[in-house]
Amino acid sequence: AQSVTQLDSQVPVFEEAPVELRCNYSSSVSVYLFWYVQYPNQGLQLLLKYLSGSTLVESINGFEAEFNKSQTSFHLRKPSVHISDTAEYFCAVSSGGATNKLIFGTGTLLAVQP
Amino acid sequence: DAGITQSPRHKVTETGTPVTLRCHQTENHRYMYWYRQDPGHGLRLIHYSYGVKDTDKGEVSDGYSVSRSKTEDFLLTLESATSSQTSVYFCAIRGTETSTDTQYFGPGTRLTVL
Numbered sequence: 001a002q003s004v005t006q007l008d009s010q011v012p013v014f015e016e017a018p019v020e021l022r023c024n025y026s027s028s029v030s031v032y033l034f035w036y037v038q039y040p041n042q043g044l045q046l047l048l049k050y051l052s053g054s055t056l057v058e059s060i061n062g063f064e065a066e067f068n069k070s071q072t073s074f075h076l077r078k079p080s081v082h083i084s085d086t087a088e089y090f091c092a093v094s095s096g097g098a099t100n101k102l103i104f105g106t107g108t109l110l111a112v113q114p
Numbered sequence: 115d116a117g118i119t120q121s122p123r124h125k126v127t128e129t130g131t132p133v134t135l136r137c138h139q140t141e142n143h144r145y146m147y148w149y150r151q152d153p154g155h156g157l158r159l160i161h162y163s164y165g166v167k168d169t170d171k172g173e174v175s176d177g178y179s180v181s182r183s184k185t186e187d188f189l190l191t192l193e194s195a196t197s198s199q200t201s202v203y204f205c206a207i208r209g210t211e212t213s214t215d216t217q218y219f220g221p222g223t224r225l226t227v228l
Contacts, residue, residue: 099170
């Protein structure tokens with residue numbers, strides 16, 4: 001069975017500071033990894049994903065995540081955060097296949113302070 | 115915009131009452147999913163559909179049923195609502211037929227069972 005662990009339920013950070021949101025997964029098969037972002041009172045939006053190839057993936061708004069197979073991690077980073085990045089971030093794993101079911105972590109609330 | 119709408123967006127009901135939530139898509143995608151979101155649990159899959167009249171259970175399916183009589187609509191029914199089903203419910207669709215492709219989420223339905 002697959003599982004995802006997001007150890008930090010909340011990460012407070014000051015504006016323009018760097019941030020890392022941690023995600024570790026458990027799986028006995030090859031996985032595909034995703035980060036979704038949820039702004040207050042909205043649905044989830046895909047931030048970035050790793051399917052294959054380069055282990056470093058980037059989003060259009062400055063976030064990046066690196067797939068580390070040996071450490072079974074997919075941590076999300078941003079070198080300088082903005083107030084507008086305040087949201088909840090969910091890491092998810094899938095083993096693909098026809099149904100492509102996602103297993104989500106419990107989420108990390110990124111709280112950016114001025 | 116992935117062309118997904120959910121209705122109603124908010125609902126308050128009483129224990130023992132039947133409730134149906136609707137997910138509607140305009141993209142003609144084959145795969146559709148229902149998740150519930152609860153604090154400390156992230157998102158958990160309730161049921162999913164891989165075509166008209168083709169559905170299967172997710173990890174938290176007890177107390178829920180689904181139906182898909184048309185490609186564009188996926189209904190989630192709580193036959194007899196309980197307070198433990200108070201949650202935010204999200205519908206998702208798969209972007210394409212590719213097994214690794216992205217799931218896109220609707221805006222959610224906030225359900226309160228008194």
